[in-house]
Amino acid sequence: MKQVTISNEFMTLMVLDYGAIIQKLLVKGKDGKHHNVVIGYNHPSRYRLDDNCLGACVGRYAGRISNGGFTLDREKFFLYQEDGVHLHGGKEGFHQKYWTIEEVSYSDDPYVKLSYKSKHLEEGYPGNLTVNITYKLVHNALQVIHEAVTDRSTVVNLTNHSYFKLDDEPYIDDNRLQLNCPYMLEMQENLLPTGNILPVRKTNYDFLLPKKIGVQRFNTPFIKDLGNEKVAELSSEKSGISMKVYTNQPALIVYTPEDFSAICFETQNYPDAPNQEDFPSAILRPGETYNNISIFKFDLIV
Numbered sequence: 001m002k003q004v005t006i007s008n009e010f011m012t013l014m015v016l017d018y019g020a021i022i023q024k025l026l027v028k029g030k031d032g033k034h035h036n037v038v039i040g041y042n043h044p045s046r047y048r049l050d051d052n053c054l055g056a057c058v059g060r061y062a063g064r065i066s067n068g069g070f071t072l073d074r075e076k077f078f079l080y081q082e083d084g085v086h087l088h089g090g091k092e093g094f095h096q097k098y099w100t101i102e103e104v105s106y107s108d109d110p111y112v113k114l115s116y117k118s119k120h121l122e123e124g125y126p127g128n129l130t131v132n133i134t135y136k137l138v139h140n141a142l143q144v145i146h147e148a149v150t151d152r153s154t155v156v157n158l159t160n161h162s163y164f165k166l167d168d169e170p171y172i173d174d175n176r177l178q179l180n181c182p183y184m185l186e187m188q189e190n191l192l193p194t195g196n197i198l199p200v201r202k203t204n205y206d207f208l209l210p211k212k213i214g215v216q217r218f219n220t221p222f223i224k225d226l227g228n229e230k231v232a233e234l235s236s237e238k239s240g241i242s243m244k245v246y247t248n249q250p251a252l253i254v255y256t257p258e259d260f261s262a263i264c265f266e267t268q269n270y271p272d273a274p275n276q277e278d279f280p281s282a283i284l285r286p287g288e289t290y291n292n293i294s295i296f297k298f299d300l301i302v
Contacts, residue, residue, distance in 0.1 A: 001044040002101060006110035010140040011298065013112075016044055019056035019095040020114045020133050022162050025142065027298045029167075030240025037241065037298070039163040039262045052257060053161040056095035057133055057146070058088045060118055060125045061282070062159040063221070063253060063271035066192045069124060070274035072283065073153055079124040085190055090123035094131070095161065102132070111136035111143075120152065127152035127284075141297040148290035155282040156290045157269045159253075163262035164243065166236035171261045178210035178233045181222035181252060185270065191219060193272050195279075210235075218254040218263070221271055226250075232265055235301055246295040250280050267294040 002017040012026040012034065023044065026034040040055055041047060047054065065086040069078040080090040088095070099114040111134055118129040127150040134145040146158040166175060184205055186196040200206045204216055210233065224231045224247070231252045235242035245252075247267035255264040273279040284290045 001047075001098075003044060004101060004104055004112045006104065006106065006112055006135075006137060008108065008110060008137045008139070011137060011142070013135060013137060013142065015112050015114070015135055016047065017099050017101055017114065018044065018047055019053075019097065020099045020116070021047060021095075022055035022135070022160065025162070027241055028300075030300055035167070035239055035241065037164055037166050037243070039165055039260065052163070053088060053095045055160070055162045057099075057116075057131075057158060058161045058266070059094040059131065059156070059158040060089045060123065060129065061086075061155060061157045061274070062088060062161075062266060062268045063157065064192050066272050066275050070155065072126065072155065072274070075126075077124050077126055083190065085192060093123065094118070094158070099133070109136060109138050125154055127154035129154060129156065129284075131158065140299060141295050144292075144294045144296070146290070146292035148284065149286075149288070150284050151286055153283060153285045155274045156284045157273070157282050158290070158292055159249075159266040159268040160294065161264060161266060163257070163260075163264045164234060165262040166234060166241045166243065167238040169236075169238055172256070172263055173212065173214055174237065175213050175263075176210045176235045176237075177207050177213050177263075179207040179222055179252070179254070180225045180228045180231055182208065182225055183223040185221040185223070185251075187221070193221065193270065193276065195276050197223065213263075217256045217258075219256075220254050222252045222254060223270075224250055224252060231267065234263065237301065240301050242299050242301050244297045244299070246297065248291070248293045267292065
């Protein structure tokens with residue numbers, strides 16, 4: 001595996017060509033020391049055995065798709081499924097592919113650009129898809145830019161799957177969380193959406209005002225307040241670090257894994273959009289460019 005490190009006066013980012021993985025993101029805390037705010041492995045080879053998509057690009061479709069596939073322009077495309085659910089691009093999604101490091105800049109606003117070419121019918125998806133990811137450090141913010149073009153109509157939904165942990169406490173319960181998401185998708189037991197949209201107010205998922213996470217755990221698709229590009233904010237009194245999340249995507253899947261303490265903010269389209277006509281379209285056609293821009297901005301708590 002190849003590893004690239006870029007840094008500015010505010011933070012340092014380490015990226016792998018395998019899975020386009022964010023391996024480490026070092027941010028200065030109130031103690032003046034740099035803290036790695038993402039969960040990852042020190043030895044890159046460990047990622048080949050990882051089944052949590054740690055820090056990786058997830059695609060060709062992040063999240064779940066029902067019915068073992070989808071119909072596009074009257075043609076059915078069959079996808080890998082387990083118990084009727086297709087997850088995170090299939091058996092070998094983008095998080096398990098080697099990407100090409102296209103460009104690295106060590107300027108004041110350093111960046112690394114990676115690419116991957118997904119062939120027609122890879123994992124069952126139509127179209128030869130060319131994907132680019134740019135990780136860029138601009139002052140105290142990490143910009144994650146996903147772009148994709150296709151030679152045939154297809155569906156696309158990409159996201160970064162970093163698990164954030166802003167301090168070295170054993171649990172994230174004391175971290176404060178705010179979600180600018182007034183609605184969420186109703187889910188079935190298999191975590192596929194029913195198609196219904198529910199208000200979060202007066203539920204356990206109401207984080208419209210900042211509060212401690214406590215014992216609340218998530219595997220939840222939230223719908224962004226379209227009038228606010230800031231979709232989430234997480235902060236730790238222990239480290240003094242706060243992180244604001246901005247995105248041009250309509251949904252935020254918030255996920256807390258069962259086997260370790262961290263929180264994932266998956267900025268993306270709605271799950272199962274290819275099979276839900278009332279959801280935002282996930283279709284990408286030739287001549288169009290898929291564009292997912294998400295920003296993770298770090299500050300010290302005042």
